[in-house]
Amino acid sequence: MIEFEDVGHSYGERVVLSEVNLRLSERRVAFVGANGSGKSTLARMINGLVLPSTGRVLVDGLDPSRKGREVRRRVGFVFTNPDSQIVMPTAGEDVAFSLRRSGLSAGERAARAAEILTEHGLGGYADHPAHQLSGGQKQLLALCGMLVLDPDVLVCDEPTTLLDLRNKRQFCTLLAGLRQRVVLVTHDLDLLGDFDRVIVLDGGRVVADDEPEPALRHYRKLVG
Amino acid sequence: MSEPRSPLPAVDLARTVVFAAFIAVLGIFPGIYVGGSSVPIVIQNAGPLLAGSILGARRGAASVVLFLGLVAIGLPLLSGGRGGIASFSVPSSGFLIGWVLSALVAGLIVSRARRVGLPVLLLANAAGLVADYLIGIPFLGVYIGDLPAAALQSLIFVPGDAVKVVAASLIAAVVHRALPDLSARPATRTG
Amino acid sequence: MLGGWYEPGSSPLHRTPAGWKLLALLGLAAVVFVLRSPGWLGGICAAVVLGYALARISPRSCLRVARTLGVLVAFMFALQWWLLGLDAAVLVCLRIVAALTAANLFTITTRVDDVVSAVERGLRPLRRFGVRPDRLGLLVGLTLQSVTVLSKIAAEVREAAKARGAQRSVIAFAVPFLIRTLRHADELGEALAARGEGDR
Ligand SMILES: Nc1ncnc2c1ncn2[C@@H]1O[C@H](COP(=O)(O)OP(=O)(O)OP(=O)(O)O)[C@@H](O)[C@H]1O
Ligand SMILES: [Mg+2]
Numbered sequence: 001m002i003e004f005e006d007v008g009h010s011y012g013e014r015v016v017l018s019e020v021n022l023r024l025s026e027r028r029v030a031f032v033g034a035n036g037s038g039k040s041t042l043a044r045m046i047n048g049l050v051l052p053s054t055g056r057v058l059v060d061g062l063d064p065s066r067k068g069r070e071v072r073r074r075v076g077f078v079f080t081n082p083d084s085q086i087v088m089p090t091a092g093e094d095v096a097f098s099l100r101r102s103g104l105s106a107g108e109r110a111a112r113a114a115e116i117l118t119e120h121g122l123g124g125y126a127d128h129p130a131h132q133l134s135g136g137q138k139q140l141l142a143l144c145g146m147l148v149l150d151p152d153v154l155v156c157d158e159p160t161t162l163l164d165l166r167n168k169r170q171f172c173t174l175l176a177g178l179r180q181r182v183v184l185v186t187h188d189l190d191l192l193g194d195f196d197r198v199i200v201l202d203g204g205r206v207v208a209d210d211e212p213e214p215a216l217r218h219y220r221k222l223v224g
Numbered sequence: 225m226s227e228p229r230s231p232l233p234a235v236d237l238a239r240t241v242v243f244a245a246f247i248a249v250l251g252i253f254p255g256i257y258v259g260g261s262s263v264p265i266v267i268q269n270a271g272p273l274l275a276g277s278i279l280g281a282r283r284g285a286a287s288v289v290l291f292l293g294l295v296a297i298g299l300p301l302l303s304g305g306r307g308g309i310a311s312f313s314v315p316s317s318g319f320l321i322g323w324v325l326s327a328l329v330a331g332l333i334v335s336r337a338r339r340v341g342l343p344v345l346l347l348a349n350a351a352g353l354v355a356d357y358l359i360g361i362p363f364l365g366v367y368i369g370d371l372p373a374a375a376l377q378s379l380i381f382v383p384g385d386a387v388k389v390v391a392a393s394l395i396a397a398v399v400h401r402a403l404p405d406l407s408a409r410p411a412t413r414t415g
Numbered sequence: 416m417l418g419g420w421y422e423p424g425s426s427p428l429h430r431t432p433a434g435w436k437l438l439a440l441l442g443l444a445a446v447v448f449v450l451r452s453p454g455w456l457g458g459i460c461a462a463v464v465l466g467y468a469l470a471r472i473s474p475r476s477c478l479r480v481a482r483t484l485g486v487l488v489a490f491m492f493a494l495q496w497w498l499l500g501l502d503a504a505v506l507v508c509l510r511i512v513a514a515l516t517a518a519n520l521f522t523i524t525t526r527v528d529d530v531v532s533a534v535e536r537g538l539r540p541l542r543r544f545g546v547r548p549d550r551l552g553l554l555v556g557l558t559l560q561s562v563t564v565l566s567k568i569a570a571e572v573r574e575a576a577k578a579r580g581a582q583r584s585v586i587a588f589a590v591p592f593l594i595r596t597l598r599h600a601d602e603l604g605e606a607l608a609a610r611g612e613g614d615r
Contacts, residue, residue: 049232049605069614077609083564084602087610088556098610100553131563145610233613235604241554242600245561246593249569252562267585274593293551294558297530298522300420301562306483308420309437310518313444314511315491366448368491368507373498395589402594 001025002046002153002183006055009041009204016041017204020055024183026196028176030212031185032219033201039157039185042201046155046183047075059153076146076180078156082138083131091117091133091141092126098145116148117141120174136167143174154180160188189216236283243279243287244294247271251303268303269385272323272356273330273349273392278399278406281331288327292320318363319381322356329355340400345393353389420476420519421526428470428524434533440521447513453502456509463516470524480519487511531555561603568595 002024009017017038031039044050045057048064048071057064064071079085088094095113096106104112114126120140125133133141139159146154156175160168172191175182184191192198198215200208200222208218251268271291275284291301300307302320311320330352337344361378365371400406423429428436443459450456467477488508495504531552538548572592581587607613 044605047609049608069611072609072611072614077606079602079606079609081602083567084599085606087560087603087607089560089563093556094560097553097556101611129563130560131567149611232604232608234607235601237557237612238604238607239597239600241557242561242565242596242603244558245565246596248558248562249565252566267589278593278597290554290558294555297534297555298420298525298527299555299559308518308522309440310515310522313514313518314487315507367510368495368499369451369503370499373495376498377494391585391589394586395593398586398590399593399597402590403597406597 001058001060003058004042004045004055005058007042007045007052007057008054009038009045009050010053015204017052020206022199022206022209024197027181028195028197029181029183030192030195030198031183031201032187032189032192032198032216034223037201038204039201043155043157043183043185044077046153047072047077049077073149074151075153075155076149076151078139078142078146078154078159080158080161082135082142082162085142085145086130086138089129090126091122091128091130091144094130094141095144095148098148113144113148116144120144120147134167136163136170139163139167139171140174143171147178147180151180153183154178155183155185157185158187159184160186160191189219192216239279240283240287240290243275243284244291247275247288247291248294248301251301252305267388267391269319269323270388270392270395272326273352273389274396276327276330276332276352277334277345277348277392277396279327279331280335281328284327284331285324288323292323295320315364315367316360319356319360321363322359325355325359326352340397340406342393342397345396345400346389349389349393349396353385420479420522422473422476422523424471424524426470426524428466428520432533433525433529434537436521436525437530437533437537440517443517444514447510451506453505453509456506456513459513460509460516463513463520466520467516470520472520472523476523480516480523484512484515487515527555561599564599565596568592568599 002022004020004022007017007020008015016036020042031043033039041050045052045064046059048068051065059071059075062071062074086094088097092110092113095116096109099109099112102109110126114123117123117126120143122133122137122140122144125137125141130138130141139162143159154175159175160171163171168188168191175184176194184195186192192212195212198208198210198212199206200215200219202222207222208215210218247268250271272284272288275287278284279287295301295307295311296309298308302311311317330348333348333351334340334344337348357378361374362371364378365374368374447456447459450459488511491511492504492508495507535548535551538546538551541548569592572588572595575591576584576587579587
């Protein structure tokens with residue numbers, strides 16, 4: 001359960017979120033809205049990358065501003081640009097980086113990383129320089145870096161924006177098959193047909209919160 | 225005057241690491257043309273000045289230390305693909321070690337300015353350069369066994385280095401103008 | 416490219432632990448700086464060159480070391496001879512030869528990974544002062560990955576500058592490069608934070 005209680009946020013003078021009240025218990029939730037409407041800010045609050053200026057956020061009852069570490073252990077985050085999420089030179093090392101505090105030995109970490117990579121179609125790439133992977137493979141690698149920690153929730157901020165159509169489809173199919181609850185921020189409304197809940201943001205406020213079809217209808221009307 | 229820490233320690237780490245990589249890339253990339261010169265010049269030694277005047281003293285110096293550490297353990301990150309601990313055993317090595325002080329001094333001066341404009345940056349980077357010489361010349365002096373001669377020999381670097389101070393200041397001024405958050409927003413405050 | 420200059424081999428020099436080699440190198444550097452006798456310095460140079468033979472360093476690497484050395488020594492010799500006289504010039508050049516060839520021998524016969532582990536082990540006593548030597552390997556990996564990302568960005572920025580006919584302007588290259596570098600840093604920071612970096 002992810003709860004936003006009267007959440008507001010401002011950068012300096014500028015108010016970017018206000019009066020957000022949400023209780024998200026569905027398995028697949030999406031945030032949509034215009035550029036600058038506050039989607040990324042709201043999504044980052046779920047794992048404590050941004051702390052709300054007012055109100056509070058709770059993830060399974062834990063407040064990210066106090067229990068950042070515990071929350072981040074439950075919440076994985078996939079960003080838009082794979083180049084800045086891959087932090088180590090090879091695919092295997094990158095996934096193993098996630099496990100550095102797991103108490104496993106270096107050998108066990110490498111083995112576990114290879115396992116996850118194989119599971120998601122990157123078998124054989126463990127020793128491959130990460131920057132030589134294709135865009136789709138890089139985003140897959142970023143996802144593996146999160147999945148290896150087995151989080152309960154996966155927040156994805158426009159994870160497919162830089163991918164071509166085929167890789168986008170592939171990534172979404174993969175996302176759909178995961179055990180994790182997913183919160184997806186996207187401008188790609190086609191991806192949301194089978195979502196449980198779609199939240200429309202506008203000017204930092206929630207303006208629609210419904211099943212995909214009515215919510216997206218509202219969003220399209222809003223844009224005009 | 226202390227540098228406010230960003231709310232995320234990881235952002236601090238990332239800036240340090242990425243700037244160390246930035247200094248490396250300045251050296252890997254073939255030189256660029258300055259002014260009307262027809263030979264490309266390598267601007268890697270403007271890197272520490274930029275680190276100090278953009279990241280601030282603490283993070284700027286940390287990124288230079290990290291960069292030099294990687295050179296020392298054998299990565300060929302110095303311009304021209306040089307690297308290894310040998311880089312610290314030649315007569316000019318003091319100037320390399322002095323980069324740390326350069327970043328520190330430039331960062332300290334920038335952090336003391338109320339408004340970060342070109343004059344402040346010129347002052348900061350010139351002081352950074354002097355700081356580099358303060359390490360480089362005595363090192364050379366010990367190496368050749370004659371301090372005055374070391375100071376004299378170092379004069380040949382002054383014109384080139386002066387150009388780099390001006391270039392680094394112009395670049396940093398534009399970057400500070402493009403990213404006002406650098407000196408305003410606490411999260412990315414340069415110190 | 417970033418693999419460094421290491422040359423695999425099985426000579427005694429390759430097999431000596433990196434930490435001992437590093438200590439020996441530091442000792443040698445200290446001695447070279449203190450010694451003022453050309454005879455002794457010459458002897459050390461000869462010993463180091465013998466080390467290259469012992470480690471069976473490839474002619475290619477030897478040539479590269481010799482080239483760097485040649486240019487530097489020629490320049491320093493001329494300059495010091497002119498300023499300080501022949502004796503001082505010989506002394507300085509012997510120092511350069513000894514220090515530089517020994518250091519390069521170390522770099523050529525020691526894997527970067529092994530240097531990292533040796534330094535990590537060597538710094539362990541500093542743990543009680545808050546130094547975290549176990550993070551060294553991490554820092555190396557993070558920086559190398561950033562070098563590849565920034566190289567890509569630098570190439571793109573240069574293309575863009577060319578497209579606008581500004582390939583000769585430092586500002587047109589350095590400013591966008593720096594701004595994208597800083598943006599990359601912030602994104603990397605977020606990604607690291609999301610992966611638990613900085614959480615105790
Ligand atoms: N670090 C920051 N400092 C200042 N303002 C910011 C910062 N990050 C975001 N903003 C501002 O906050 C507002 C909301 O940004 P946010 O990134 O949440 O929007 P978004 O809905 O994700 O937009 P997009 O669809 O373009 O990704 C924007 O007006 C943006 O300019
Ligand atoms: Mg966004």
